[in-house]
Amino acid sequence: MSFQLFPVEASSIAAEVDQLLFFLIAVAAFFTIVIFSAIFYFAIRYRRRSDNELPAVIHGSIPLEIVWTVIPFGLTMVMFTWGASIFFRERRPPDNALPIYVVAKQFMWKLQHVEGQREINELHIPVGRPVKLTMTSEDVIHSFFVPAFRTKQDVVPGRYTTTWFTATKPGKYHLFCAEYCGVNHSGMGGWIYAMEPQDYQTWLSGGTLGASLAENGQKLFESLACGNCHKADGSGRCPALGGLFGKDVKLADGSKATADEGYIRESILRPEAKIVAGYEPSMPTFQGLVTEEGVLELVEYIKSLGPTPGAGQAEGLTVPASR
Amino acid sequence: MITAAVEEKETYLNASHGVKSWLLTKDHKRIGLLYLFTITFFFFVGGVFATLIRLELLTPHGNLVSSETYNKLFTMHGVVMVFFFLIPSIPATLGNFFLPLMIGARDLAFPRINLLSWYLLVIGGLFAIFAMVAGGVDTGWTFYTPYSTSYSNTWVIATALGIFVAGFSSILTGLNFIVTVHRMRAPGMTWFRLPLFVWAHYATALIQVLGTPVLAVTIVLVFCERMFHIGIFDPALGGDPVLFQHLFWFYSHPAVYIMILPAMGVVSELVSTFSRKAIFGYGFVAFASVAIAVLGFLVWGHHLFVSGQSLFAGMVFSFLSYFVAIPSAIKVFNWTATLYKGSISYATPMLYAFGFIGLFTIGGLTGLFVACLGIDVHVTDTYFVVAHFHYIMVGGAIMGYLGGLHYWWPKITGRMYPEGWAKLSAGVIFLGFNLTFFPQFILGYLGMPRRYHVYPDEFQVLHVLSTAGASVLAVGYLMPLVYFIWSLKYGAIAGRNPWKATGLEWQTDSPPPVHNFDEIPVVTHGAYDYSTTVGEGVQGG
């Protein structure tokens, strides 16, 4: 049985979070010491010596009130700004991040690599490269928590949430579910294996390498006969999907939507929620026909589609989304 | 006449007899005692659950109970402690008993509603007890959807109903207090002569009145969703479970201030009485209570930093959260400054006040950690948060409650508690508390998630420390139960004003007569006026 007092720092953000923690500990320790010593000192120095003693009357001091309002306020604003700047970066994945898809369910983590590897309760990642997780849940809310990376994100059914991190140190780290999810909540954990890039490549090419995620998505696309309407040349009843990902889509009600993972997911499961301008709401829902993992494969397939040369772009497609 | 009459003077305790005279009483003092019995019962029920939780966590592999049972234990611990102990604790017992006395009123504005609110708590409690006996509930006290609406197979509805009914008890108490403070003050009792205990309860009442209805309607919606499968929060119908979290925390974050503000009020009284000085910066402390109540409504989203709430909202809520820190800090500094050049007594209530200030300081300062976005992502839903809110809710609220109970025990019963035992138990509680919860900060930062039945081996040492502390704490909590009961018969006769304090409640008999004062006092001084004489109640002229 090992015993530790402080968690390892294994991601690019971990050291920053810890520095902020040390700042907060320093502030907290300072005030704790000030308050505790003042109480001890006063309690002893001014202890009651006779039962009828009447101490001096003091009502207060405006300058003191100002001092102990302004100084803590200044300190808290430092804390806010510092914490928010870390959070801001933690919540915005870089564009070049390695995508991993996560489907959580009671009580397991299902993780898929773009190359097609599937893992359960284990995730292999390379160090030194940002990894972006796109996550959803099949049932209740879960939370993807890797203490060594100082990162955590709830996984919410019905939508995608994302998180990202760059592992800095090869090793084996705890993965926990941090949002209470039912009977076996505490068993819904696993391991993150951070590996040197070449080891990661070896791991990727080893094992039973099936089709890539996009290839699986293509198979699914074909077996569901999506292509009957979503014709590549744009002549179908539904918009062509080539080059769609990341673009802004003009909708029938005049608004715009960015064709990100969440948009594609919604379009498959609730096709009538957002109708592309110029098209009839003719697509049936695929809820119950496609699993969350299947949807992710389709997302990855649509992502992989470049613009079809010569094909008429769907009317709704306009300028590339500006980030 | 005088010697004979003093012995048999009519008090609220002996004015009438029999079970009916208690169960149908409209006297705020008797209702306060009814609450006292009720919440003491729930405190020990919740305590039994806590004990079982800590025993289970002695070993990492879940050897004592099954996961199912463990989940029910922490859920019922939370539900009982929050809704049936902490929220009613100080306001409904000490507040009920002393608020009218402290403002020089004969009773609360609506005595029948006051009795009704006790019955509502009892009925709510019966629902909750039914749920526990029938098989328990396992959603966590937070009832997050869709687990609570679609997945849990336990007694969610009975528990939710219990909380709903108890919520109305809390609303009615708050309503009663607000009207009482506005309309029932004795002649001369201006707002700035009010004891800070009254200010704190006024602020608390605002939260009870403004926040609790939102919890009530949220429970109604959860109830409908579970019963009729309509979707308000159901992602299968396009509902957003995060909306539930917004509505839940709109109440449940301010609810923390329902627990801590009254304790702060108690501590203001204790610090003043036992250093024989006016509270330093009275106006600042008074307004800090109201500020905490108001600002407390603007910060609920800091419970949702990793929930899928927008990045923008996360920043707004973190920013606003820091504003609550300021009035809390003002209070701590002013209490400490009150000690300066005081005449400080080490009576048991003062020991609790010292304990409160120390533990609340730690609890409050760690609040800065969890309000900080960068840190909270890591520590939320871990034992760090568990430790933080226990420092506030146990280290703060319960220390304040016990301090107040010791302070006013002579007034309530007419008897003194045994000082030696009381000091010992205060010390035991302080030590046991810190040993229980300080290790949990470290556990949390290490990454130990909350609500875990089984945990990795490397966390065991800290868990064992925590459980050891919990056993000490349990002994500390049992001691007052014994000596308080003992004192009813054997305690020394207290007299009107054993602490030589200034408040109006000390100017009437102990225990007080049915209508509190033989003659309604006329108030001529502010609270805590120790400028002329010691004791014998200088607030009334």
Place this chain on the structure above:
Amino acid sequence: MVSEPRVETLALREQFNTAEQQKDASSLGMWIFLITEVMFFGGMFAAYTVYRSIYPGVFGAASRTLNATLGAINTAVLLCSSFTMALAVRAGQLGRRKQIMAFLILTLILGMVFLGVKGYEWNEKYVEHHIPGPAFHMEGAGLQDHAQLFFSLYFAMTGLHALHMVVGAGLLALLLYQTYRGRFSAAYYTPIDMVGLYWHFVDIIWIYLFPLLYLIDRHGPRP
């Protein structure tokens, strides 16, 4: 005139010093209670606002299936009942027992008409399969799920509103009985005043429910 002071003494409870203090306390208590009611409905208004902002189209389509004419008529009925209630309170202020009774009866009748129309509308929903659940179906709107969200909120909001109406009707009946027994006078009519406040508050909730549920997006999606 002789009986007036007696009534007043009877009604003054022991914790108060004067009848005015007691009246002020009741009125303040009632207003605070109404604020708790605002927050109670506020939770549902928040849910409504959120989902309407996420699904404006479906909410519009679902809203168009409601019968706006009946909604408007019902609004008028409720406003009339508020008017008669206000007159009942006025009659209370003046101590005119017969007028109080007449206006209370009118208010009660109008309240019943409102509930009747509401019941008729709910029955329409049932016939049209617009009640959320497995049998739910809405013509035209492809998004059955989101339309169910609208109707869940519709039933929750109008249902809780109607429940408040029923409670109000009960209070009116109680007032009628008390007025009949000669409990009230110009010196003491606080209960009529308080029930009046409650009744008007329930009216105000409907003043918002009507446009939010019935009138949003009546003209349909724009080209």
Place this chain on the structure above:
Amino acid sequence: MTTPHVDSVKTYAAVWIALLLMTGLTTGVAYIDLGAFSVVIALTIAACKMALVALFFMHVRHSTKLTKLVVLGGLLWLAILLSLTMADFATRGWLGA
């Protein structure tokens, strides 16, 4: 004891007629396509109706400052609930997250 302010039946009737007219107005306007303004107008009319009911029928205009404060406080708290909740839902996807 202060005598209550007794409004004339005429005042009540005028308020009543104004309320009925506004109900007709809001229903009528709803059928005119005003885009986003439809909601604004509907809610403005509702607010006016609420003000009339509160000020006249509920006697807020004759009430103590405290009562007025309670009313405004209640509305403010409702606004806090709605606006801070929407601070999340209206800003999903902002800041590129």
